[in-house]
Amino acid sequence: xxxxxxxxxxxxxxxxxxxxxxxxxxxxxxxxxxxxxxxxxxxxxxxxxxxxxxxxxxxxxxxxxxxxxxxxxxxxxxxxxxxxxxxxxxxxxxxxxxxxxxxxxxxxxxxxxxxxxxxxxxxxxxxxxxxxxxxxxxxxxxxxxxxxxxxxxxxxxxxxxxxxxxxxxxxxxxxxxxxxxxxxxxxxxxxxxxxxxxxxxxxxxxxxxxxxxxxxxxxxxxxxxxxxxxxxxxxxxxxxxxxxxxxxxxxxxxxxxxxxxxxxxxxxxxxxxxxxxxxxxxxxxxxxxxxxxxxxxxxxxxxxxxxxxxxxxxxxxxxxxxxxxxxxxxxxxxxxxxxxxxxxxxxxxxxxxxxxxxxxxxxxxxxxxxxxxxxxxxxxxxxxxxxxxxxxxxxxxxxxxxxxxxxxxxxxxxxxxxxxxxxxxxxxxxxxxxxxxxxxxxxxxxxxxxxxxxxxxxxxxxxxxxxxxxxxxxxxxxxxxxxxxxxxxxxxxxxxxxxxxxxxxxxxxxxx
Numbered sequence: 001x002x003x004x005x006x007x008x009x010x011x012x013x014x015x016x017x018x019x020x021x022x023x024x025x026x027x028x029x030x031x032x033x034x035x036x037x038x039x040x041x042x043x044x045x046x047x048x049x050x051x052x053x054x055x056x057x058x059x060x061x062x063x064x065x066x067x068x069x070x071x072x073x074x075x076x077x078x079x080x081x082x083x084x085x086x087x088x089x090x091x092x093x094x095x096x097x098x099x100x101x102x103x104x105x106x107x108x109x110x111x112x113x114x115x116x117x118x119x120x121x122x123x124x125x126x127x128x129x130x131x132x133x134x135x136x137x138x139x140x141x142x143x144x145x146x147x148x149x150x151x152x153x154x155x156x157x158x159x160x161x162x163x164x165x166x167x168x169x170x171x172x173x174x175x176x177x178x179x180x181x182x183x184x185x186x187x188x189x190x191x192x193x194x195x196x197x198x199x200x201x202x203x204x205x206x207x208x209x210x211x212x213x214x215x216x217x218x219x220x221x222x223x224x225x226x227x228x229x230x231x232x233x234x235x236x237x238x239x240x241x242x243x244x245x246x247x248x249x250x251x252x253x254x255x256x257x258x259x260x261x262x263x264x265x266x267x268x269x270x271x272x273x274x275x276x277x278x279x280x281x282x283x284x285x286x287x288x289x290x291x292x293x294x295x296x297x298x299x300x301x302x303x304x305x306x307x308x309x310x311x312x313x314x315x316x317x318x319x320x321x322x323x324x325x326x327x328x329x330x331x332x333x334x335x336x337x338x339x340x341x342x343x344x345x346x347x348x349x350x351x352x353x354x355x356x357x358x359x360x361x362x363x364x365x366x367x368x369x370x371x372x373x374x375x376x377x378x379x380x381x382x383x384x385x386x387x388x389x390x391x392x393x394x395x396x397x398x399x400x401x402x403x404x405x406x407x408x409x410x411x412x413x414x415x416x417x418x419x420x421x422x423x424x425x426x427x428x429x430x431x432x433x434x435x436x437x438x439x440x441x442x443x444x445x446x447x448x449x450x451x452x453x454x455x456x457x458x459x460x461x462x463x464x465x466x467x468x469x470x471x472x473x474x475x476x477x478x479x480x481x482x483x484x485x486x487x488x489x490x491x492x493x494x495x496x497x498x499x500x501x502x503x504x505x506x507x508x509x510x511x512x
Contacts, residue, residue: 200381
């Protein structure tokens with residue numbers, strides 16, 4: 001025996017609704033970028049009436065990326081997006097909802113009337129009127145009883161009662177019109193949408209002096225839309241996103257606004273965007289800067305447990321079927337591989353480097369240089385570094401690294417490697433004047449010296465970069481002059497034995 005106990009609260013709805021149902025297109029695949037944007041494909045077979053069918057209106061779709069397609073049995077005429085009143089199925093929440101959903105069933109109603117004969121009413125439920133809250137029941141004795149449902153608070157039945165009810169609701173819909181009538185047709189939509197993103201994390205565990213185990217996981221952050229039993233890809237790369245996060249005019253956020261407010265400028269670009277975030281000219285700039293090491297980092301933002309697929313400049317990790325619940329976070333292991341690495345120490349010397357005097361030396365750092373010998377690019381993300389005994393060494397960042405490329409992860413300050421810098425003016429050519437335009441300049445030559453002391457008990461490789469406030473002239477120890485955004489610098493990479501010192505000399509000049 002099933003018993004339903006709910007407050008007898010009734011809602012009156014008066015509206016005109018469509019007889020057609022809103023057709024459901026099931027999400028078939030999800031491709032997630034790191035910037036909160038995802039590629040969504042939905043598909044299904046739909047019933048057609050009067051050369052049209054209704055589907056859910058697009059939401060959070062980026063400008064120009066919403067496309068509706070139908071099967072070859074017919075062709076698309078147009079898509080009309082608007083809000084309208086439709087019949088929808090919703091969960092029964094009140095006694096009146098259950099009565100409406102179970103018309104034609106045998107039930108027993110119970111109430112709290114003072115008259116014992118009015119506390120119980122059994123029979124077949126013939127009708128329930130939402131407007132008047134009247135119920136009509138045929139009893140076993142052949143009598144027809146019409147009474148108010150407000151007299152009763154719960155009912156029992158010998159069957160499993162229906163728990164959904166049809167009701168009117170004002171919702172956004174897309175009416176898809178076809179050029180030729182068919183009874184049913186396959187339909188699909190594709191779009192770029194917001195609301196889902198993923199974050200890479202790495203675990204770098206040292207195996208020996210040359211090899212380490214590299215693991216990557218993806219933390220998928222899902223918003224308001226639920227994706228259950230869903231094939232999911234995470235995508236590494238930086239495709240062009242010219243219009244930023246401008247919402248497509250077909251989306252619900254535009255409804256009720258005048259589309260005439262949006263104008264195209266002389267370059268054909270839509271202005272007055274409706275945004276859900278910051279617009280930009282690229283997806284998530286996966287760090288296009290060049291590091292001071294000279295290693296091209298390529299992108300800023302990341303096997304072989306998961307299957308991967310390279311498509312032009314993008315790489316897809318196919319994670320398989322996942323459940324992305326609403327407002328949830330899902331952590332998925334993605335890749336495990338052994339990579340090779342080497343050690344390096346680094347020191348960056350600014351224009352006004354400290355004096356040789358005292359303890360005011362340049363800070364040096366200990367880093368690992370990683371070679372990506374996997375078959376997929378490594379996207380930028382946090383990296384947790386453990387030594388071969390499983391002890392923590394660093395919580396750092398791994399930059400984008402293409403296949404066969406190299407990248408560095410910083411471990412710690414190297415307190416056992418000391419670097420100091422000193423400069424002095426060596427020559428001022430007073431007798432030889434240089435004319436540039438109408439001005440005369442003197443050439444002033446500055447000599448610099450960098451002393452590196454290795455207090456460690458092992459030989460080290462160190463990279464030193466010295467910024468120059470002038471024009472490069474000479475450098476010993478195979479120092480190389482490089483042009484930078486801020487001017488010019490000198491780059492050295494040398495080895496120093498345990499307990500030894502190295503001196504790097506250089507010269508540059510200025511015109512004053």
